[in-house]
Amino acid sequence: MPADLTPATAPPIPRYARIDVIGGAVMVFVAALIWFGAIGLRVGELVNFGPGALPRVLALILGAAGLGMFLHGLVQREQEAEPLVLAVRPPAILGIAIFLFALFIRGGDYGIVSTPRLGLMVVGPLTVFVAGFATPEARPRELIVMAFGLTAAVLLVFTDLLGVPLPVFPTRLEDAIPPSFGTDAAVRALYIVYACVTAGLYTWLFDVPGRRRD
Numbered sequence: 396m397p398a399d400l401t402p403a404t405a406p407p408i409p410r411y412a413r414i415d416v417i418g419g420a421v422m423v424f425v426a427a428l429i430w431f432g433a434i435g436l437r438v439g440e441l442v443n444f445g446p447g448a449l450p451r452v453l454a455l456i457l458g459a460a461g462l463g464m465f466l467h468g469l470v471q472r473e474q475e476a477e478p479l480v481l482a483v484r485p486p487a488i489l490g491i492a493i494f495l496f497a498l499f500i501r502g503g504d505y506g507i508v509s510t511p512r513l514g515l516m517v518v519g520p521l522t523v524f525v526a527g528f529a530t531p532e533a534r535p536r537e538l539i540v541m542a543f544g545l546t547a548a549v550l551l552v553f554t555d556l557l558g559v560p561l562p563v564f565p566t567r568l569e570d571a572i573p574p575s576f577g578t579d580a581a582v583r584a585l586y587i588v589y590a591c592v593t594a595g596l597y598t599w600l601f602d603v604p605g606r607r608r609d
Contacts, residue, residue, distance in 0.1 A: 415468025422461025
């Protein structure tokens with residue numbers, strides 16, 4: 396009976412089959428698609444970003460991360476390299492998350508189905524929570540904290556500080572915001588509330604130093 400292959404006796408993994416090399420190349424490819432897909436959108440100025448600013452920023456971040464992963468896969472030692480193992484769950488769940496985001500972030504009539512605009516207020520946490528289940532190690536309590544935390548960060552950085560015109564509130568809720576209060580103030584109130592929700596959930600769901608447990 397043949398002996399099992401151990402890490403010391405396993406054959407080396409070719410560079411083209413390493414997960415970091417393939418994953419990094421895919422990330423760079425997707426970043427290029429995002430960049431060229433946003434060519435027709437206006438970038439705007441430093442104090443007034445246009446709709447093409449966010450896709451380009453995301454493309455640069457994704458491309459840089461993918462290039463770093465690609466180079467790491469090329470130079471890493473053979474003992475540390477991992478082969479690419481194709482699985483159905485991660486791309487399927489990520490596809491569902493992206494599909495939900497595209498359907499409900501702005502809403503619209505897509506022929507056989509019509510969806511309401513829910514904005515980042517609803518779609519942000521929902522997308523992060525669903526996408527987190529792409530990994531088998533996902534834990535719902537960790538994902539729900541991350542969902543509100545990342546949404547608060549996106550609202551702060553892109554919507555408030557950079558002024559990227561993203562739909563934040565559901566249509567009915569946005570229509571109900573008093574003009575005297577204003578949409579900008581409502582966005583700031585929302586990410587402050589989400590930050591507080593994140594801190595509260597983390598304190599409640601996880602063992603925080605100094606917190607007494609019954």
